[in-house]
Amino acid sequence: MSVVIPLDEEQRDALQELLNIAMGQAANSLAQLIETKIDISIPKITSVTPAQLYSLLFGSQDTFHTRQSFLGDIQGEVISVLSRSGLSEIAKLMDYSDPLSKEDVEEIILELSNILAGACLAGLSSQLELTTNLNMPTLFTPNKENFDELKWQHSLVMEVQFTVAVSSFSMRVVFCLDDDSLTRMKDTLDELLD
Amino acid sequence: MFEQLVEKLPVGIGIVDENFLVIYLNDFFRDRLPREYRNSYKDTPVTDIFSHQAKFLERRLKSVFVLQHPSFSYWEQRPHIFPFKSSRPITGEETQMYQNMEILPVKDKSTGRKYACIFLQDVTAQASYFRTQQKLSAALKEEHEAQRKLIHKLDTAQSQLIQAEKMASTGQLAAGIAHEINNPIGFINSNLDTLSQYANNLISICDGVENHVTDFNDEVKEQIKNLFEAQHYDLIKDDIEELLEESKAGLNRVKDIVDNLKQFSLDSTKGSQIVELNDVASQTIKLVSTQYASHHYKVESADEKIEIMANPGMIKQALMNILLNAAQAIPDKGYVKLSLLKNSENITIKVLDSGEGIEHKNMKRVFEPFFTTRPEGQGQGLGLSTAYTIIKKHKGKISINSKVGKGTVVTIELPITSKDNSATAPQ
Structure with missing residues (x-):
């Protein structure tokens, strides 16, 4: 996959560093809110085709998906992949009481996505000195055919995984940028590197 | 001006401080406040005013x-x-307002204090529409499913009707044909008998002449000899008997066909009596097993006595036809099993064979009169259709399951009628 990465090594290292900081802030935010320890993986930066994105997002079973678009200096979508397991423990931390109704579960995954995606995007934007606005999250149940019909060829994908220490819950946040935003981001990274 | 605009906006706008105390509410919120808070909402915790979802x-x-x-x-x-009434209190179906909410962080630039701005959108109309659509789609789905089931039922009923119709019309036709053919068969048969007698007489005359040929003078002897030779007497004498025998056999076959046709078109169940099926089964099996001795036969019965009100001749005929088919379906050696089962409503007869099975394309036609896969002259294609008619006459069901190369199972279900119960009681 690394063949088609549209970033040079320096840009990529810089972005990686920025993401590290942004994701750390995001994890802190969530930890503060639910008063528990949260671990993050090292952010992955790759370039994917629609089919690769599909398997990246929907390769595992027993997961929920949400998506959120963001507008501003850079544009794109954040797709969150949340594990079903451990969700009830997180729900307890978020002050929901058992048993969880279908609506409760939906509300929780939308809220979790919103918090993490929001925190990640806010962190990244402030590091890059760009402004972005995140729109509201919605539940996402895609199918393979739709992905095969997507118009783009490659997309830059930034992926980070959050795991909650006290439960089996984990969540991946995947940022996808459109082409214009990629150029914009590269320029910004170059400015920062100078 | 901006303040006026915000007041009148058709969305709810409220601002609270870090202690959740209300700083500002626009008209949308104020118009819907609980009465006791109308004048005192400011600096009151928003969670007190709207304790419902605090x-x-x-x-x-x-x-x-x-x-x-x-x-x-x-x-x-x-x-x-927020416990607000629907935007359509008079005509609307929804009594409570459906809401989307967004809370935004805001900061007062001059003081640096943090606030939260609550946006509330009335989406009752959308929600109502969406829910109606959902109900509609569920109803549609249900209806669709019901229709699908109905169509399936209709399909089955239709094919049953077609089958019944076919059987009925063929039955009538068969009865007519049988009747028409019976007459000529009668006189052909008796004529053939006479003819064979005549032929014998003629042959004896000729033989007599031949035996006494030495008594004639040479000239006449020569003439007689020539005459015999010219007419191929030896050949005729040999052939005539064979021809007559063949004709008789042919006629017997025609008679068989006609008899079967008559059987097939039997149009009444008169002659019903109590039939003990275990007996019928073992008798029929015995008959078939003498004819096809290489197979292994077995009768299985759950009860010692299985009695039913039926026409014994017809039931025997039906079983015989099915058992013969089973035996004939086995190329070399195999087994034929007949099992009898009884519950409170039905008697089930199963005939299982290890024969060649029936090809899928033929399955639909097995009960059709004159349908056969045997070479010409070896089967009339009336066996199963006769069995079918007999079972139907007894208000029963007959079905076939088959796998090519594995074998075939014919299942007969006969209802135990109330007549049967009263009839068996006195015994």
Whole structure:
């Protein structure tokens, strides 16, 4: 996959560093809110085709998906992949009481996505000195055919995984940028590197 | 001017401080406030005014203040955060307002103090529409399913009707044909008998002449000899008997066919009596097993006595036809099993064979009169259709399952009628 990465090594290292900081802030935010320890993986930066994105997002079973678009200096979508397991423990931390109704579960995954995606995007934007606005999250149940019909060829994908220490819950946040935003981001990274 | 605009906006706008105290509410909120808070909402905790969802509001506001990031809530998951009446109190079907909410973090630039701004959208119309659509689609789905089932039922009923119709019309035709053919068969048969007698007489005359040929003078002897030779007497003498025998056999075959046709078109169940099926089964098996001795035969019965009100001749005929088919379906050696089962309503007869099975394309036609896969002259294609007619006459069911190369199972279900119960009681 690394063949088609549209970033040079320096840009990529810089972005990686920025993401590290942004994701750390995001994890802190969530930890503060639910008063528990949260671990993050090292952010992955790759370039994917629609089919690769599909398997990246929907390769595992027993997961929920949400998506959120963001507008501003850079544009794109954040797709969150949340594990079903451990969700009830997180729900307890978020002050929901058992048993969880279908609506409760939906509300929780939308809220979790919103918090993490929001925190990640806010962190990244402030590091890059760009402004972005995140729109509201919605539940996402895609199918393979739709992905095969997507118009783009490659997309830059930034992926980070959050795991909650006290439960089996984990969540991946995947940022996808459109082409214009990629150029914009590269320029910004170059400015920062100078 | 901006303040006026905000007051009149058709969305709810409210601002609370970090202690969740209300700083500002626009008209949308104020018009819907509980009466006791109309004049005293300012500096009151928003969670007191709207205690209904206090816990939820508190959680979301906390998240906005901590994360400085907007929070969203949708009517699908939480339709009524604020206990407001529907926007259509008179004509609307919904009594409570469906709401989407967004809470945004805001900062007063001059003081640096943090606030949260609550946006509330009335989406009752959309929600109502959406729910109606959902109900509609569910109803549609249900209806569709019901229709699908109905169509299937109709299909089955139709094919049953076609089959019954076919059997009935063929039955009538068969009865007519049988009757018509019976007459000529009668006189052909007796004529043939006479003819064979005559032939014998003629042959004896000729033989007599031949035996006494030495008594004639040479000239006559020569003439007689020539005459015999010219007419191929030896050949005729040999052939005539064979021809007559063949004709008789042919006629017998025609008679068989006609008899079967008559059987097939039997149009009454008169002659019903109590039939003990275990006996019928073992008798029939015995008959078939003498004819096809290489197979292994078995009768299985759950009860010692299985009695039913039926026409014994017809039931025997039906079983015989099915058993013969089973035996004939086995190329070399195999087994034929007949099992009898009885429950409170039905008697089930199963005939299982290890024969060649029936090809899928033929399955639909097996009960059709004159349908046969045997070479010409070896089967009339009336066996199963006769069995079918007999079972139907007894208000029973007959079905076939088969796998090519494995074998065939014929299942007969005969109802135990109330007549049967009263008839068996006196015994």
